[in-house]
Amino acid sequence: MTMDLYGFWRSLATFRVRIALNLKGLDYREHPIDLFKGEQHEASFRAINPMTAVPALVEPGQPPLTQSMAIMEYLEEVYPDPPLLPASPRARAHVRAMAMLLVSDAHPLTVPRVRNYLSDVVGLDEPARMAWITHWSRAALGAFEQQLATSAGPFCAGPSPTIADICLVTQMVGARLTGFDTSQFHACNRIVDHCLELEAFARAHPLKQQDAPRPR
């Protein structure tokens, strides 16, 4: 069974779902929805996801699954192997809390619709908009780095990648794409580098997608 993933090369939430699908060895084809051109608002996509947001994951004959965290929890419940959450409730809570630190405290502040509002309505110039993005990325990654202080493993929690690693890699890669220097976050970088050596992470990278800008 091949799933249909509606996404965008530059969407970090789509990037999360690609990694989760890859880690679980699930088959999918991606349909690019260009958020920069506003394709999420076109009737053809509204028919698929009235919420006009990516990612939307469609299993044949089923309504779309939306919201990256909800999609990853769904995949974890329906396709439990390999697991993306630890076994014990406390360890799961820790992994979910780390993920939410980025998914809810950082990423929503830097998505295209917010960047557009800041320039179009608030009237911020590019340096001020960049300062905004950098400010919230740095705060969340600093908090994440602090959470990793007591961990020395190759991944955020335990011997294999979890949802926390997925969210960390996507946030860090997104920051790098924006031009934000992340070198101060040593523990984060160590984990990201380790994850990106895995094919499931590497293949999901924004710049490796069919709709990404090509090197000239």
Added chain:
Amino acid sequence: MTMDLYGFWRSLATFRVRIALNLKGLDYREHPIDLFKGEQHEASFRAINPMTAVPALVEPGQPPLTQSMAIMEYLEEVYPDPPLLPASPRARAHVRAMAMLLVSDAHPLTVPRVRNYLSDVVGLDEPARMAWITHWSRAALGAFEQQLATSAGPFCAGPSPTIADICLVTQMVGARLTGFDTSQFHACNRIVDHCLELEAFARAHPLKQQDAPRPR
């Protein structure tokens, strides 16, 4: 066993956890951390939660649980009765996606640290700041209203309250406290009114907390 909840009357994330604890009939005492005064940054609270964020839920002898969504998932796993998520993976995904629409697409844009940045760094005046808050609340509640279009039940999904209802009630009550007119969201209001008739929701209301401003 009594749990310790570190929170703030005006924190919608704490409000979510209070409702979940109440619905599950769990015993807790709340310790107010005044976010407006910056008490989350004081050493005494840093010793409890180095992330300097509320809510933090402490079970005796255990490290704090943080991030409201992670806490609710934890409570669901450890204290499954009554459930706050439906049984089937697809229904669970739908409930989680509705919750995330508010928890990640709306609420993070209106928390105190963002409002402070908008006034202190960006230099927005109060009407512009209010327009910002209203804009993101309206967008998310409009999307939520659309998701409820096909549902006629007393709650967001099924015959009993779920995490989606908790997130809806907290977002709507927060919007009302801010002075944002939510009357256009008919389906949302119907569900919120129904939920607030339940003691578990009503008792968790921000204005009923010990640290809330008293009517004069």
